[in-house]
Amino acid sequence: MSLHLKIENLTIKYEEKTVLNKVNLEFLPGELIAIVGSNGSGKTTLLQGIIGLKQLDTGRVLLNGQNIKNISRKNFARQIAVLTQRENLQLDLTVEELVWRGRHPHQSLFKHQDMKDHVAVNKAMEAANVKHFSNRRLTKLSEGERQRAWIALTLAQEPRVLILDEPTNYLDLEHQVKILSLLKQLNKNEGITIVVVLHDLTLAGRFAKRIIGLNKGAIAFDGTPKDVLRKENLEKVFGTSMIILEEPQTGEPIPLPQMNYQERN
């Protein structure tokens, strides 16, 4: 079943400050999307609005045409999985115990674990490449391994849409690339719609098929990397002067910030 996510006229305020201002967006089934923007541009708030974590001041979020307000939380969680940014949790759990918790939306008081859950957990651990250390404790893993374990948790939900808030934070380059490749693979093989908030423009350009730029709570640009990673777009959003290079083989744009360092006498 494919899933169509539509955001209409979304406004969210913190106290009196408008963080998101009348945002309209549509996520089509199977899309691979990166959301970029500087700190405070409303990226995280947008995700929180979409998943119902923040009170909307105006607008609505529609899941296949149905307002998410009228969908039970568990039903929502069976269709849309989210990996939030985490505070420093010292979780005393094994990888497998963590991934099992992703089955919560599929369980209820009267329906406990069954074969389907086992299959889903195993599949999720294989897809996220954590199966070989499923018995290890989260506290004993490297940042990259731990992040993959959390991604396995979201996959165990068997979602149609996967939303991740800065999943590459605190990872070294190798693991950033590994995580994003994993997401790309999931998008391709399983057809899961993937929406990722990213800080690194170069990675966003290589990873996503569609990039949405947020600036001061509004959408500044939205399109394919080739169309939107332009000098004027990025300078407006990030407030720093840029040069756009071309990848020699594919012609993909590579945005590069310029250093405004001036020598003093």
Add this chain to the structure above:
Amino acid sequence: MFVGFFRDVRVFFALSGIITLAGILLLSLIFGSLSLSLSEVVSGLTSSENPFARTIVWDIRFPRFLNAAIAGACLAVAGVLLQGITRNPLADPTILGITSAAGLGCAITTAISSFTPQWAIALSSVGGALLGAGIIYTFSYQRNTSPVRLALAGVALASFFGAIIIALLATSQLFIQQSLGFLAGGFYGVGWKEFYGLLPYAILGLAAAVFFGTRLNILMLGDEQAFSLGVLTNRTRGGALLIASVLTAAAVSTAGIVSFVGLICPHIAKTLVGNDHRLRIPIAALLGALLVSSADLLARIVIAPSELPMGIITAGIGAPFLLYLVRYRI
């Protein structure tokens, strides 16, 4: 081998816990200010032929054991719930001030008249606990409540309510031993009356707590993650806090202000069965029953024919345990 006979190590823990509890029950019926023989205990439990044994076993020691075991189970489960919803290994009914708040409820009704019926004392205990929990909730409702802030708020609450309790007891007509027993926690003179007062709240609270195991398992992943997994975090937190308060109040209405049980038992349960709250809740309940009933047994026999307030024993075990937690686990 032996353990392998059981399907699971956890079944082994549960069974050995229950057997030990039965052993403590037997010892509690035999020993006290004067010791009975086994046959006197049996005849006291089953018939009225021996009025002397009947009185000691059936009217005094047996209900006292039941009070201790159930109060212990209530406090331990309250501790699991509070540690779960605050994600704070230091949370327990005493540290969060709920015990003192419940104690204040009891002290007020006791001070009004020494003939206050037990149901009224239990009810006002629940009222006090809910008031305390309400105050704590308004503190923890804000995002990113730090463990330190929660603990400090609890300490403030506990000393404030504690002061009022002492003032009430000092001006009431209670005997000094009763007052001391209440403040230190214990089962001096506690019987069937107190048992029936606590029973409905204990049954209600323990039964409801079982349904929170799964949600606490998810809540430990962090609020936002739990919410996106389909758990209504605020409702879960409020519900668990409510149940923890009722459980604490039930225990306080019979045992007075017992510290540390709600802190220790959840940790031992975690060491035994891991971080799955569905198992941690029943195992902690068993441990709480074991700890408090054996502490009460000790309190009755160490200086027999006189007795210590039971809370002295739990504090004697609990305080070093807290130091151990602070040093190695937190």
